[in-house]
Amino acid sequence: MKPSEHVMPQARRRPRRQRSWRKNEKAAHRRRLSSERLAKTIKIGGAIAMMLIAPFLLGAIFRPLASSSMFRLERVTIEGNNRYPVEQAEALARQVFGSNVMEGRLREVRQRLMEEPLIKDAIVARVLPNMLRIRLIEREPVAVVALSSGRLVCVDAEGVVLGNFELLGDQPPLLGWDERASALSRSRNRRRIQLYLELKRALTATGRDDWNQVDQVDIGNLSDVAVSLTRSPMTWIHLGDGDFGPRFALGLDVLDAIRHRNREQLRRLGIPLNDEMLATGVNITYIDVSHPSRVVVRLPGAKLRSQIRRRKHQG
Numbered sequence: 001m002k003p004s005e006h007v008m009p010q011a012r013r014r015p016r017r018q019r020s021w022r023k024n025e026k027a028a029h030r031r032r033l034s035s036e037r038l039a040k041t042i043k044i045g046g047a048i049a050m051m052l053i054a055p056f057l058l059g060a061i062f063r064p065l066a067s068s069s070m071f072r073l074e075r076v077t078i079e080g081n082n083r084y085p086v087e088q089a090e091a092l093a094r095q096v097f098g099s100n101v102m103e104g105r106l107r108e109v110r111q112r113l114m115e116e117p118l119i120k121d122a123i124v125a126r127v128l129p130n131m132l133r134i135r136l137i138e139r140e141p142v143a144v145v146a147l148s149s150g151r152l153v154c155v156d157a158e159g160v161v162l163g164n165f166e167l168l169g170d171q172p173p174l175l176g177w178d179e180r181a182s183a184l185s186r187s188r189n190r191r192r193i194q195l196y197l198e199l200k201r202a203l204t205a206t207g208r209d210d211w212n213q214v215d216q217v218d219i220g221n222l223s224d225v226a227v228s229l230t231r232s233p234m235t236w237i238h239l240g241d242g243d244f245g246p247r248f249a250l251g252l253d254v255l256d257a258i259r260h261r262n263r264e265q266l267r268r269l270g271i272p273l274n275d276e277m278l279a280t281g282v283n284i285t286y287i288d289v290s291h292p293s294r295v296v297v298r299l300p301g302a303k304l305r306s307q308i309r310r311r312k313h314q315g
Contacts, residue, residue, distance in 0.1 A: 071101045074130040081136045083167060084118045092116075093124075093134055101126050109134070117162045143196050146173040146216075157197075159189035172211075172227075176220025192219045195241065199225060202244035210248055224290065229255075234283050234300070240290030247289045254287050254295055271295055 076090045096112045097104035106124045113122040113136070121137040141154035144165045152165035152173055165173075174196050178185040196217055203210035215233050218226040226238045227248070237251035250269075257265035261278045276282065276299060286298035 070129050071103075072130055073097065073099050073101050073104070073132060076132045076134065079133070079135045080138065082138055084116065084136060084138060089113065089134065089136065093132060097132060101128065101130055101132065104132070117160065120156075141168045143193055144168055144171045144173045145177045146175050147177060148179060155189075155193065157190075157193055159186055159193055172214045172217050175216055175218040188222065191222055195219050195222070195225050198242075199227070199239070199244045203248060206245050206249070208249075210245075210252075213252075232284075234285055236286055238286070238288040238290055247292060250289045250292055250295070251287050254289070254297065255284060258282065258284055258297070269295055271297055 073094070076093050078086045078089045081089065092112060093109050096109045097106075104126070106126065109124045109132075110122045113119050113124075113134070118138050119136055120139045123135040123137075125133045127133050139156040139158075139160060139162055141162050142157050143155055144152055145155050145161070146152055154162045154165055154167045156162060165171075174192060176192065178188055178192075196219060199214075199217060200211055203214065213229055213231065215228045215230045218228075218236070223241045224238055225241060225244070226236045228234070228236050232255065235255060237248065237255075239247045239251070253265070254269055254271065256262075257269065257271075258277060263273060263278070266273055270293070277284075277297065283300055284297060285300045286296070288296040
């Protein structure tokens with residue numbers, strides 16, 4: 001080799017095969033990802049399409065089937081009724097529900113039944129292919145109330161007016177009912193019902209049949225329950241708002257002592273005596289035993305005495 005000649009170093013050769021293999025691997029990976037994305041997109045799109053189409057397909061299949069005679073309403077069963085007439089409940093349900101079991105609306109039947117005063121709630125279910133089942137939850141009458149018009153009606157524990165007093169039978173009517181539609185009036189009426197039931201329980205538990213001696217119950221004043229007696233309708237015994245059994249018995253003792261002119265018994269009860277109170281045939285109109293240690297007895301005023309004499313004369 002001549003000194004003036006330069007020999008260029010040979011370029012380093014790269015492994016072409018290895019670089020080509022890596023490119024192919026990346027390309028294959030990209031293709032797999034693309035295929036997976038496409039499959040996923042198709043799957044989601046298909047699901048959405050089915051969700052959109054399904055109602056129309058089901059409707060097309062269901063409508064002819066639902067309107068067929070197979071689902072014509074044939075039978076309505078009523079359960080849970082004690083006072084509400086079965087025939088009336090069935091007629092009402094058929095009127096609202098219609099003639100097809102699949103097309104009738106259960107909610108409308110329930111809402112219509114609950115508009116009836118005696119019905120507190122109703123469970124309505126369709127039984128395929130041709131039956132409707134209704135379970136009634138009735139309101140329970142607990143007291144007879146005298147309205148301002150003089151009409152006697154039954155009410156439940158919530159103060160809901162249910163209808164004619166005959167639903168409950170012969171019971172002492174509750175006076176002092178608030179007929180206004182406000183929330184406060186409804187709350188006070190519920191309290192009146194509570195006091196009425198407490199009184200009934202107390203007088204029933206005495207063993208002397210005291211409840212049957214009550215003619216009327218006045219709870220116009222929530223802190224002063226007053227009762228008149230079947231044997232003396234003009235006499236009102238004021239009991240306060242509790243301890244009804246002992247106070248009622250005390251009121252009867254006072255009335256009996258006056259009628260029998262038992263001075264010793266009246267003194268023992270702490271009642272001031274006067275000649276008018278001990279007169280024969282006297283009518284006692286007011287006995288307050290709400291404070292047993294301080295019993296108050298009142299005789300009728302002149303106007304009331306005149307009315308009493310007139311009634312006796314007419315009788």
